[in-house]
Amino acid sequence: MLRLLVSLYIVVFASIIAINQGSEAVWRNWVEQAPDDLRHATAVATHYKHALTQLSEEDLTSFFNNETQLTVFPYEDVAWLPEQLEALKNGEIITSFDDTGNALLLFVVNSTSVVQLGPFAPAQSATTKQYTIKFLSFSLLALLLVLWLRPLWVDLVQLKRTSEKLASGSLDLTPTRSRFSAIYTLTQQIEKMALKTASLMSNQKQLVNAVSHELRTPLARLKFALAMLAPKDPEQVAAMEEDVMEMEVLIDEMLSYARLEFANQQLHMQRCDLAHLIQDQIDKLRRTTDKRLVTDITSDIPVKCDPHQLSRVIQNLLQNADKYGQSKIKATLTTHHNMARFIVEDDGPGIPESQREQVFQPFSRLDKSRSKETGGFGLGLAIVSKILSWHGTVCHVGESDLGGAKFTLALPLIAD
Missing domain, CATH: 3.30.565.10 (Histidine kinase-like ATPase, C-terminal domain)
Known part of the structure; x- marks a missing residue:
């Protein structure tokens, strides 16, 4: 039983670690590295912010006049949420959304102007991908457990067939077992016991046949001898004949009951x-x-x-x-x-x-x-x-x- 518990623990522990590492790798390469307009735009906005902070006031005004993709307005013109205002003052790039759900990227330059980049389509939800990865992970874990359980299942089926044969009186036992099963030693002992039981049943059957032939012969000779002695002492011989007949009936009943152990096969x-x-x-x-x-x-x-x-x-x-x-x-x-x-x-x-x-x-x-x-x-x-x-x-x-x-x-x- 210790071997069974240890092997199950190792299989489950190793499978969970392997599946977890594999799921993280798939998530990084399939979800986080997937094309995303908003994430790309955020990188562009970071580049713009870094470049604009290096320009003088005149160059900055000239740049905004010539750049049509950017919108510039004083940050006092918008009723910011406290956390948005805090992020802008800290020089962070924040994301806002218009009435149609498109994303807008905003950051502050020269402490007075807010630069707006966008609108961009919002990032796609990763919920479907998340549940797909979970489903594949659990399916893989179930497959690994099935592979571990298969030798165990084969041995249990074999033990069931062996016990059914013994119960029916069949002595034709051909046990087979998997050396990779977690209950290998247990099945080995049970099969030895089954073979020993089959041997005992076979010996009993041979004993029944031997008794059937060997005991009847001396009883027949004894009955013949009593018949020869009958004229000399009829009463004594009659009592002895009753005892012999009783013994013969007992033997018949014992043999009859012993044969029942094997009769259910027919x-x-x-x-x-x-x-x-x-x-x-x-x-x-x-x-x-x-x-x-x-x-x-x-x-x-x-x-x-x-x-x-x-x-x-x-x-x-x-x-x-x-x-x-x-x-x-x-x-x-x-x-x-x-x-x-x-x-x-x-x-x-x-x-x-x-x-x-x-x-x-x-x-x-x-x-x-x-x-x-x-x-x-x-x-x-x-x-x-x-x-x-x-x-x-x-x-x-x-x-x-x-x-x-x-x-x-x-x-x-x-x-x-």
Whole structure:
């Protein structure tokens, strides 16, 4: 950051000095040295005054009689302003203006006579030139700042693209940076961190694939061995088989959740009828549950989603309600303010308000005993949260009128 501040200070300081010196040079050569009748006449009047003060009274009278460009009159004939009279007595050349706005140059000779030279057209206003120089100066300063900011902008855009790739799970990182950027060291460190993160994500993906193959093989051999031992001790073997099946389910869920880290790269977003997806999952649940299932599904609800992944969300919410509900499950699909709202409620123990955010964390369960009656490993709602994040929404937890938990998700409707 020190490099950034120092470079900005140097660029601004040097630019202001250079532009200021350049503006003064342009002003002297373009404005002050520009042709000006009045300024030229003032120089002529100064020459006349110097020459006339050297003449005698007779020569001066003869000169005025022969010179038609000069007008001579006693200075008492004019009602001078005090400052004008003071300047004339001090031997200065003053400027006055006639009724038409033309300039008159006046000076005193021999302390009695006032010599008038003119009239001359007044000097042109330099306001336009002044504002033109200011505009060009500020434009040049802005251009210099843009040149300084360009490498910084390139690096920031590159960092944005890198972070977007990491967020989407892409590991194809090709960082490029400008050595002239003021944040060169910062971008260097961030890119190292990004490459390290990409390496960790790649290692995680390889670990998931290894677990998928390596753990299933010994589990299969163990199941085969238990099947061979079943005739000798059926009860003991049956309990062991349940433990093996539980381990297999856990591995499946862990692998399923791990694959979600990379699945959003293959999302297939399309127009879907949300009511149809929900009804399919409800029909599946009816075939396996012994609880009363109440539904209120509004038909023809078009949304943009990945139908496979969103069906998984609906299935997990319904299975969660079936797992913890006592006797009744309620599923509702409505529309409100251009949003589709899907609500799943149960009459189970509910979720305390202080733990409603926690249930979406991986391996998080309110039932710490992990009893086989309720089953699960705390990954179902974590999967729901992950998939919904790809769809730009979240699942909210509340209290149901049935006495248990209430899960609500909302998706924007799309135009027909």
